[in-house]
Amino acid sequence: MKSVSAILLPIALVLLSACSGPKLEPLAVDAEIWAFGDSLTYGKGAPQGQDYPAVLAKLSHRRVINEGVSGETTTQGLERLTHLLEYDSPELLILMEGGNDFLRNHDTGLTKANLAQMIELAQSRAIPVVLVGVPEKGIFLSPAELYSELAETYGVIFIEDELTDLLKTPSMKSDTIHLNAAGYRALAEVIHRRLIEVEAL
Numbered sequence: 001m002k003s004v005s006a007i008l009l010p011i012a013l014v015l016l017s018a019c020s021g022p023k024l025e026p027l028a029v030d031a032e033i034w035a036f037g038d039s040l041t042y043g044k045g046a047p048q049g050q051d052y053p054a055v056l057a058k059l060s061h062r063r064v065i066n067e068g069v070s071g072e073t074t075t076q077g078l079e080r081l082t083h084l085l086e087y088d089s090p091e092l093l094i095l096m097e098g099g100n101d102f103l104r105n106h107d108t109g110l111t112k113a114n115l116a117q118m119i120e121l122a123q124s125r126a127i128p129v130v131l132v133g134v135p136e137k138g139i140f141l142s143p144a145e146l147y148s149e150l151a152e153t154y155g156v157i158f159i160e161d162e163l164t165d166l167l168k169t170p171s172m173k174s175d176t177i178h179l180n181a182a183g184y185r186a187l188a189e190v191i192h193r194r195l196i197e198v199e200a201l
């Protein structure tokens with residue numbers, strides 16, 4: 001018969017590993033968060049004020065700036081983020097971009113390189129990054145592997161499957177590629193929970 005310590009040790013190791021991921025500094029009440037991305041950040045498919053950044057602002061009691069541009073690719077996003085960071089700097093960057101690259105069959109190596117440069121731009125200014133995985137185009141949606149690879153390389157907070165799961169759920173979508181108000185609320189709640197888990201809130 002196993003001893004109590006032999007039974008509890010594996011459980012303790014699992015709990016420790018779950019708590020050993022990256023953490024963030026607590027965000028001040030006047031902190032500014034940038035939600036950066038394309039139409040899924042902008043909120044296409046939902047009424048005004050029901051995009052995920054707007055919902056996240058209410059949940060977190062922080063200022064969340066919607067920096068979503070419909071139709072934007074990562075090449076365009078990299079150029080835009082570079083320009084924005086010349087004039088301002090948030091306390092946190094939520095990066096969710098790449099879907100238009102996949103829809104237009106852009107080279108995934110270029111997409112990954114663009115996202116890597118965006119992360120590097122933020123980290124060079126000591127801006128923490130939350131990276132949201134975006135699904136590749138296909139019959140069976142799954143997050144592109146490049147996101148998990150980037151998260152591991154740069155040690156950023158990573159939200160891997162949740163957007164894909166929402167885009168697989170008809171009741172959460174306004175069309176084939178966009179969420180509806182319920183979907184954006186669910187995404188905001190996921191991000192809010194993760195920010196609490198990593199001690200940012």
